[in-house]
Amino acid sequence: MTRTGGARGLPDAPVETLVxxxxxxxxxxVARLISLVEDASPRLPDITAALVPYAGHAxxxxxxxxxxxxxxxxxxxxxxxxxxxxSRVGVLAVDPTSPFSGGALLGxxxxxxxxxxxxxxxxxxxxxxxxxxxxxxxxxxxxxxxxAAGCDVILVETVGVGQSEVEIAGLADTTLVLLAPxxxxxxxxxxxxxxxxxxxxxxxxxxxxxxxxxxxxxxxxLALADRPEGAWRxxxxxxxxxxxxxxxxxxxxxxxxxxxxxxxxxxxxxRRRRAREEIEAIAVTSxxxxxxxxxxxxxxxxxxxSVVRGDLDPYAAADSIIAAL
Amino acid sequence: MTRTGGARGLPDAPVETLVxxxxxxxxxxVARLISLVEDASPRLPDITAALVPYAGHAxxxxxxxxxxxxxxxxxxxxxxxxxxxxSRVGVLAVDPTSPFSGGALLGxxxxxxxxxxxxxxxxxxxxxxxxxxxxxxxxxxxxxxxxAAGCDVILVETVGVGQSEVEIAGLADTTLVLLAPxxxxxxxxxxxxxxxxxxxxxxxxxxxxxxxxxxxxxxxxLALADRPEGAWRxxxxxxxxxxxxxxxxxxxxxxxxxxxxxxxxxxxxxRRRRAREEIEAIAVTSxxxxxxxxxxxxxxxxxxxSVVRGDLDPYAAADSIIAAL
Numbered sequence: 286m287t288r289t290g291g292a293r294g295l296p297d298a299p300v301e302t303l304v305x306x307x308x309x310x311x312x313x314x315v316a317r318l319i320s321l322v323e324d325a326s327p328r329l330p331d332i333t334a335a336l337v338p339y340a341g342h343a344x345x346x347x348x349x350x351x352x353x354x355x356x357x358x359x360x361x362x363x364x365x366x367x368x369x370x371x372s373r374v375g376v377l378a379v380d381p382t383s384p385f386s387g388g389a390l391l392g393x394x395x396x397x398x399x400x401x402x403x404x405x406x407x408x409x410x411x412x413x414x415x416x417x418x419x420x421x422x423x424x425x426x427x428x429x430x431x432x433a434a435g436c437d438v439i440l441v442e443t444v445g446v447g448q449s450e451v452e453i454a455g456l457a458d459t460t461l462v463l464l465a466p467x468x469x470x471x472x473x474x475x476x477x478x479x480x481x482x483x484x485x486x487x488x489x490x491x492x493x494x495x496x497x498x499x500x501x502x503x504x505x506x507l508a509l510a511d512r513p514e515g516a517w518r519x520x521x522x523x524x525x526x527x528x529x530x531x532x533x534x535x536x537x538x539x540x541x542x543x544x545x546x547x548x549x550x551x552x553x554x555x556r557r558r559r560a561r562e563e564i565e566a567i568a569v570t571s572x573x574x575x576x577x578x579x580x581x582x583x584x585x586x587x588x589x590x591s592v593v594r595g596d597l598d599p600y601a602a603a604d605s606i607i608a609a610l
Numbered sequence: 611m612t613r614t615g616g617a618r619g620l621p622d623a624p625v626e627t628l629v630x631x632x633x634x635x636x637x638x639x640v641a642r643l644i645s646l647v648e649d650a651s652p653r654l655p656d657i658t659a660a661l662v663p664y665a666g667h668a669x670x671x672x673x674x675x676x677x678x679x680x681x682x683x684x685x686x687x688x689x690x691x692x693x694x695x696x697s698r699v700g701v702l703a704v705d706p707t708s709p710f711s712g713g714a715l716l717g718x719x720x721x722x723x724x725x726x727x728x729x730x731x732x733x734x735x736x737x738x739x740x741x742x743x744x745x746x747x748x749x750x751x752x753x754x755x756x757x758a759a760g761c762d763v764i765l766v767e768t769v770g771v772g773q774s775e776v777e778i779a780g781l782a783d784t785t786l787v788l789l790a791p792x793x794x795x796x797x798x799x800x801x802x803x804x805x806x807x808x809x810x811x812x813x814x815x816x817x818x819x820x821x822x823x824x825x826x827x828x829x830x831x832l833a834l835a836d837r838p839e840g841a842w843r844x845x846x847x848x849x850x851x852x853x854x855x856x857x858x859x860x861x862x863x864x865x866x867x868x869x870x871x872x873x874x875x876x877x878x879x880x881r882r883r884r885a886r887e888e889i890e891a892i893a894v895t896s897x898x899x900x901x902x903x904x905x906x907x908x909x910x911x912x913x914x915x916s917v918v919r920g921d922l923d924p925y926a927a928a929d930s931i932i933a934a935l
Contacts, residue, residue, distance in 0.1 A: 330925035337923045351677075553918070560924065561914035565901055567928035572897050576890055589886035593878070598662045599885065600655035603892035 300328060304335040307434045310373075312407060315434045319409055322426040333426065339433035341556070343375070344543045347453035348442045349482070350463030355489040358526040359463060360442045364406060365529065366536040367438050375431035375439035378410045379424060407431055424456060425563050438539065454482035455562065458552060459542045461535070463487045464503065466495030481510075483519050485538045491523035491531065517545050575610050584609060625653060629660040632759045635698075637732060640759045644734055647751040658751065664758035666881070668700070669868045672778035673767045674807070675788030680814040683851040684788060685767045689731060690854065691861040692763050700756035700764035703735045704749060732756055749781060750888050763864065779807035780887065783877060784867045786860070788812045789828065791820030806835075808844050810863045816848035816856065842870050900935050909934060 298306075298317075306314035321332055348363075350356055360376060367374045409427065424441065431439045443453050454460045462483035467490075486507070488499050503521055512518060520538050524531030546552035576585060585606060591597035623631075623642075631639035646657055673688075675681055685701060692699045734752065749766065756764045768778050779785045787808035792815075811832070813824050828846055837843060845863050849856030871877035901910060910931060916922035 330923070333925055334923035337917065338920045341918070341920060556918045557911070557914045560917035560927075561910055563924045564910060564913055564917065564927040564931060565898070567924055568901065568931045569894055569898060571928060571932060573890070573894060576893065585886055585889060586882070588889055589882045592662065592885040592889065593666070593881045595663045595666060598655070598659035599888045599892055600658055602885075602889040603896060606889060606893045607896060 300331045300335050304332070304339070304433065307430065308339060310405075310435060315407055315430060316409070318430045319427045322430060323423050325423070329426065333429065336429045336433040340429045341432065343428070343432040343436045343439050344459060344539070345428055345432075345439050345441060345457045346539055347457030347460040348440055348463065349453050349460065350465075350487075350489075351468050354463045354465045354468060355526045356442050356463055359487065359489055359524065359532070359535075360440055362524075362526050362529045362532045363440060363535060366532040367539075368405065369533070370536060370540075372437040373405045373435055375407045375428075375434070375436035376409065376442065377424065377427055377431070377439065378408075378442045407434065407436065425559070428456070456559065458546055458555060459484045459539055461485045461487055461539075463489050464499055465490040466493045466499050484517060484542050485535065486519055486521045487531075487535060488521060488523050489526050492525050496523065515549065517542065517549075517551075572610070576606060581606065581609060625656045625660050629657070629664070629758065632755065633664060635730075635760060640732055640755060641734070643755045644752045647755060648748050650748070654751065658754065661754045661758040665754045666757065668753070668757040668761045668764045669864070670753055670757075670764050670766060670781060670783045671864055672782030672785040673765055673788065674778050674785065675790075675812075675814075676793050679788045679790045679793060680851045681767050681788055684812065684814055684849065684857070684860075685765050687849075687851050687854045687857045688765060688860060691857040692864075693730065694858070695861060695865075697762040698730045698760055700732045700753075700759070700761035701734065701767065702749065702752055702756070702764065703733075703767045732759065732761065750884070753781070781884065783871055783880060784809045784864055786810050786812055786864075788814050789824055790815040791818045791824050809842060809867050810860065811844055811846045812856075812860060813846060813848050814851050817850050821848060840874065842867065842874075842876075897935070901931060906931065906934060 298314075303314045303318050307318055318332060318336075321328055326332070348356055348360055357378075360378070364374050364376060409431075428439055428441070441453060441457060460482050462485070464486065465488065486503055488496055488503065490496060500521055500523065507519060507521075522531055522534050522538060524535065526532070543552075546555070575581060588597065588602040588605065592599050592602055623639075628639045628643050632643055643657060643661075646653060651657070673681055673685055682703075685703070689699050689701060734756075753764055753766070766778060766782060785807050787810070789811065790813065811828055813821055813828065815821060825846055825848065832844060832846075847856055847859050847863060849860065851857070868877075871880070900906060913922065913927040913930065917924050917927055
């Protein structure tokens, strides 16, 4: 069994044991580690320290695009294509779950059932816990678990447009941007920032009317970008995810992108940048936690009250909080 | 002239003078202050301190909804409806501009032209400068400028779904959620968190097929929410923004929501929470800037390199950065 959602009940094995078992491909240990990571367990620093030496092998592939474009089906079919290349595959499905509902409206995900019995596929659905930066915070940790567990490729599927594709582009080695006919005009897509983050563009539902127009628009917009000699030129692949058509081509382009990334030094550069951002995020979170300690919290409320009354400006209030740390 | 986009050339008047002129309704001073705020001018703390005593009057109305739903037209028609009530109106249009393009693909916004000659309407288009939290950072400052300039209502229009509507809900006194027929099924909307943040729901394009179904679905989903006695029950208004139909009703509901917010104490509570978050954001940014000082920057690069090599875990790296501050 490789569906990793139900393993929260695993007894608290030592971190080293969990990591060792995860490395040998034990799905329950992988699940347990991701749960600990997602819950921001106090053991997180230990877990991270135990995983770091084994991470760095996996190619992280972000999959983004507007709702309704067929991300889940594409992801599922891409898993199949990658399995045909004998890759061990991880899937993280990230929901920008509302901070208000706790995700109750989402219902249960029952996706990817066809891969649930494949021992070389790990699947995990993550909530972002509502806080902004939730994805930025927990996803790199979960990716590190799957990476250390020996995944060759990890697909990270994110829902929606907006700022999330920016985060995905920051996290991924390779970003797939999905489009489809009938999803609104090109300018809308450009607004959402979707046209600047892709390493590979996938025009799904290519059997539908308007698909060729989407490809043409995309080609024209990509042609506007000023790319230096030797730069990666994002390919555009047409797919029909429901039938699996074109997915082997997507898998091949993912391979080709990895080779280019490695050869050009871009892979190292992205990973250094990502490590830098992660360190910064951890440091900022750690400082933020200090604000939320009981003492600082009471002080912060009093300062907020003064700002609302117009007696104090927020910069002076912030200075006073920093001084108190 | 009230279009405030072109005033960056205003000579550097003292902050006090700018604030005084903005309060008397001078659009060039309002524009200049917003530009300073958007550019994160070193004078920002002074500007904020000068504005704080005069802020707190305006009702901040967030307008959100998926691309293509008619947000711009609705905003424009709502301005007209609010003007019929003799309100002074501010409009902030916020683009989640890509960090990659610098917004070049967006082209120029030529909206709201019909209001450009009305001295009681301030219109401003903001970019979020690509950094996450950009909206969270610059928008409250820009709102404070418009607030101090005597706006009764400030409309904040945000593009796209995803995490942005969460930010808007955090910033606004009143959140309008726009939906329209043919924008995808209800579950997609729920995924995007749109169904939990609205104080007023607007079903636009109400003359189109499927509009009644959207209203019904919305009513059913809202009915699932568990609201205590005396809580605000979000109304659903049907509009045809292109003809202005229903917008007076929306304006009336905005009024009614303000009255409820004031009476219930919710307005004060939201404003205190917002002040708190602003103080926290300023403090965190100020700490983050310390990371980016030359010394810390070199150190951070070296730590990132160690993390990529697997020699150091990011928690240990973060501790070391904090210790160095």
